[in-house]
Every structure is written in C-alpha cells, then in structure tokens.
Amino acid sequence: MIQAWQVVNERPGSAGYLSVSTRTYLLPDGTRADWDIFGGERSVAVVALTANHDVVLARQFRPGPGAVLDEIPGGYVEPREDPLAAAARELLEETGYAGDLSLCGSSWLASACRTRRYVAVTTNARKVADPEPQAGEFCEVVLKPLAAFRAHLRSGELTDVDLGYLALEHLGLLADLS
16 A cells, blocks of 8 residues: 655755755655655636637746746735635736636646645636736736637647646636537
C-alpha cells in the first residue's frame, strides 16, 4: 500500500521570485532522497466569457517560456483573501472586465509544488473600467471567440491549460457550438 514519505529534514531557500526548499525524505525502501519543493502561495485564474461568447485574455510576456502569450487572467490570492474575491480583483486589474463570477475548481500546480491553483468563471463579462495592472505587470486585453479559445487551449501556447478546460467543462462548453 502506498504511504506518504516521511520528511527527515527541510532546508528553506529562495530562487528569487519563488520560494524553494529542499526536503529530505525517508522513502519506503529505507533510502533517502532530496526533492526541491517550490511555491506555497495560492493562485487563481479567471475564464471570462462575454455575452457574445468571446473569452477575455491578457496578452503578456512570460519569462519561463520566454514568449508573449495570450493568457487566462489571474494571479496570486493574498493571505486570508477568498479565492473568489481574488478572482474578481485580478480580472478587473488585468482586463477592466467584471461579470457574474463563480468558483469552479482547483488543482495543484505541479507534483513538487505547494501552490494550490483555483479557477473561476465569469459569464456576461463586460468592460467596466480601464485595466490597472500591478507594478511589474504589462498586459494587453485580447478577446478570442470561444472556438478560437478552444483551439488556443489545444495548442498549449498558454499556461493554465488545465484550468481553462476545467472552466469550459463547468460551463458545459467543451463541445463545439456549431
């Protein structure tokens, strides 16, 4: 039977933007292994759909892939902040859009990560203000028709692909509407 590994030691560290620690585990066979564990913050992504079935995205440079990507708006959930409130805040900050918001799922970022990612959907999204990104954020609002957004998810040319699929499944919009 699979059991949790025992943590023998943990050494905190930093990799600049991300918190990183090295955990030493005692494995079931008696050996020890070091794992670099990163993150720890919570994040949220928002799939916002307009009344015309356009998806609101934020075009921005992503340092990991080294490319400008059309991304699902989102960001970190502040300590003690409700993920749904963070979703509304992030969507408004990055795009200037708001609408009928609901939380529809969550997942872990990666197997060696402590970051829990939430996904919310906004229906009837409409522009209510000018975007006000935080310092260091540089975004351009992009509207993609739903079919093009599905193709964009399949292309893998964005982060949070899995959260996009969770949102579309929640809305019953995975299948083509034609």
